[in-house]
Amino acid sequence: MSISKTASGKSSSPSTIDKRLQIEHLISPTQPSETELNAGSDAISGLTQTPKSLPARYFYDDRGSQLFEQICELPEYYPTRTEAAILHQYAGEIARLTGPCEIVELGSGSSTKTRILLDAYNELGYPLRYLPIDVSAGILESSARDLLAEYPLLQIYGLVSTYELALQRLTPTQLPSRMISFLGSSLGNFSPQECDVFFSQITGAMDSGEYFLLGVDLQKSKDVLEVAYNDSQGVTAAFNLNMLHHLNRRFEGNFDTAQFEHLAFYNESQHQIEMHLRSMRSQSVQLRALDLTVEFEAGETILTEISRKFDLNTMQQELKSRGIVPLQTWTDPNHWFGLLLCQMQPPESTKIAD
Numbered sequence: 001m002s003i004s005k006t007a008s009g010k011s012s013s014p015s016t017i018d019k020r021l022q023i024e025h026l027i028s029p030t031q032p033s034e035t036e037l038n039a040g041s042d043a044i045s046g047l048t049q050t051p052k053s054l055p056a057r058y059f060y061d062d063r064g065s066q067l068f069e070q071i072c073e074l075p076e077y078y079p080t081r082t083e084a085a086i087l088h089q090y091a092g093e094i095a096r097l098t099g100p101c102e103i104v105e106l107g108s109g110s111s112t113k114t115r116i117l118l119d120a121y122n123e124l125g126y127p128l129r130y131l132p133i134d135v136s137a138g139i140l141e142s143s144a145r146d147l148l149a150e151y152p153l154l155q156i157y158g159l160v161s162t163y164e165l166a167l168q169r170l171t172p173t174q175l176p177s178r179m180i181s182f183l184g185s186s187l188g189n190f191s192p193q194e195c196d197v198f199f200s201q202i203t204g205a206m207d208s209g210e211y212f213l214l215g216v217d218l219q220k221s222k223d224v225l226e227v228a229y230n231d232s233q234g235v236t237a238a239f240n241l242n243m244l245h246h247l248n249r250r251f252e253g254n255f256d257t258a259q260f261e262h263l264a265f266y267n268e269s270q271h272q273i274e275m276h277l278r279s280m281r282s283q284s285v286q287l288r289a290l291d292l293t294v295e296f297e298a299g300e301t302i303l304t305e306i307s308r309k310f311d312l313n314t315m316q317q318e319l320k321s322r323g324i325v326p327l328q329t330w331t332d333p334n335h336w337f338g339l340l341l342c343q344m345q346p347p348e349s350t351k352i353a354d
């Protein structure tokens, strides 16, 4: 039998790990999400409109997820590192402010930043209960097993799910409170309308007094931003172009990736990085499974992602107006990234008049 060493030097056998792990599949190949059932129709509508666009979710096949992990390590891509440094510095304060609580993570991926929070709750002797939510069953299960081997007192209840479904299905926690974390500035990839819907889902899922931990990338100089999305090793370009490989595989397409180039720039008036794929010549592309032929002019672009950069004060106001009250915010010395710990306020009707 193989025994895993834990961070504390104790050992966790596979059987104790199994007892502390529960994973529920709200989506699966046989039970696809609404988004999967509509797969392709969003690509058709994006590629037939002017200007052309594609949903950013097509970045994340296996190769795309690997490339994103590489992006997070790039010297030019400051957000991951900066957010991790803020978490390292303030995780203890976060744990003291929330008290014992279940940590729910939206888009948990490899759960790297979760360890910083778990360490802080562990140090205070709080019970450790983690609820990762991710659409990838493989990543969710392997990171959950790694975490359980490292933290012998941790209980994990994972959901293979989209955010939307998982937020509808959250059941009351066994711990005194709960904290939903949404890190990495993934919020920046939502349009203002999508943000609106997301915040309504959050408020619908949370009880009053529960916590919301949000990481957001902040507005800063165009130079710093444009370099972060145009790295010198070309990893971001490969990540962007990989979307075309993904579409080729999924929809029997014939995109020639050598005939498209990566383009990323900061749109200052919208406060957002825009990533595009630019057609280097006039060309025609078929996606046979979608029965679609797309014509490109030389220089024509497809918008593949927006990455919005926020103002911390405006974000605080916005959250507060939705009843998600910021308790404390933290940034790094450059004010490049912001972390907000918020608490759900009681519904109007239950507030005691003062």
Ligand code: AVI
Residues within 6 Å of the ligand: 071, 079, 184, 185, 186, 187, 188, 189, 229, 236, 305, 306, 307
């Ligand atoms: C996942 N998301 C927060 C990243 C971002 O910075 O908007 C995705 C990314 N795109 C290019 N580089 C990183």
